[in-house]
Amino acid sequence: MTYKTLIDHFESLCEKEGKSIFIVKYMIMELSRLETHVFYTALNDTLEEAFVEQVKHAMHQYIYEHIPVDYILGYRYFYGHKFHVNHDVLIPRNETEKLVERVMICLDYMQKPVSVLDLGTGSGCIGLTLKKEVEGITVTLADISFEALDVAKSNGESLEVDVHYIQSDWFSNIDQVFDVIVCNPPYIPDDELIGDTVDKEPNLALFGGKTGLEHYETVIAQSKTFLQSNGLMAFEHGYNQKEALHQIILTHYENASIVTLKDFEDKDRMTFFSPNNKKLMKEGLR
Template identity: 35%
Template sequence: MPTVKEILNDTKKRLKEQGIDTYSLDSSLLVSEVTGLTKIQLVTHDRDEVTEEQINRLENLVKERLKNKPMQYILGHCEFMGLDFKVTENTLIPRGDTENIVEEVIATIENSGYNTVLDMCTGTGAIAISVAHYTKAKVTASDISSKALEVARENAKILNADVNFIESDLFENINETFDVLVSNPPYIESEVIPTLMEQVKDYEPMLALDGGKDGLDFYRNIINQAKNYINQNGCIVFEIGYNQGGQVKSLLENAGFVNINVKQDLAGLDRLVIGFKL
């Protein structure tokens, strides 16, 4: 039977030939998945033989990656804010960029003494669960997708996070008010979606991507009603696309929010907007 080193090198070769930039990392993750070895053990146990069952399983996973299926969907989980989240094709894959919005919410809670948070369009529950994990706030999360909420509830259970989940089309089933309303809504322009990378447009749920003609549909709909659901002196926090800061800021200003700030990510691109209700 082949060794760990042999199947790792073969996997790297196949992914590289397919033009997958992350072929080395992906190969290590896939071989680790089927052998149960850590990244370090792939080196220290590289002469260990693998079983036929492991080879067959690896082959199935490699075929999925060669089709540009995202690694997170192949493995069924991903890391976010130091926590391990289950992901399925019914949920958007949590991105590292979204950690910016979580960190902003956590800092705002700590600085302002906020106690209640609503995460709208929660998907995997990554934002809500992270906020619940790292603060003492009472967290509610909503999504229109029942399948996404199944994943979010499972993540909360696994991570021992106390989050109240509500199936709701935006505010339809929301009956409380909150100190913080946070959302990473769909914000990609409809006509841009066909130009996205295959692993995004072909696998991630369109429901979580399409923000309408100009990408702002969900911001408008949320902002138009948000003041009815935010407590006095509370705030609203959005993740945004790199080119949407000025537009979302204007929407918030027109709705009467104050002290509005557009903030950048580590790459210097506009990534979130925060505003306050007097």
């Protein structure tokens, strides 16, 4: 069997079972560990039986057990970096890259050194990427889950970055004031139906109470003790939660400057606010 016949077989099977055919070529290429250009020149090469069986097992997990591809592979690429993921952490999303990118721009307008807290860090993709890409910042990663922190630590070691790790139920074990707090809390309402692959991710990282905003209420209310008055707080959220989130922010920070930006699909997806730094909001998020 060759790469081509393997691809053709599983693309046909995916189409029959209603699964994305675009996953097939990506999965097989990643399992082959070949560079992209090498893979495409080797499509007609005869494969070893052990590799064919490996692909069959992986595709069975994807097609029939509905396991997300990134859990099968054990990693996900985020902002050009390879992040280890498993069932203890949410899989990093493409739209979160845009959140990270806008925080980076804001950091360019802030006087260094800058302290950053990635609250509810999961795999660590937000905080570790910021530390890897931006000079002059200190980064703390916090999560309620010890298992998630183990994943984040593994990724920190792989990326060779020096950050701090704290097990904390939101701010419960935080004892420092930060210039920037980034948080991507669970925001799916408890009664909302989710896909058969998403439901393989940890519920702790997905569901945010009856309205999906319970964690935002908690985090924003508690943040007043931990966010500098001229600092920045950044959230990812559901596309239909903008107005309610603005109201929560203004309840606790009545003079806050608030900006909401759209994701790659032109949906409201990330909101930034500063208690008392209109200049930063204007320059960094224009």
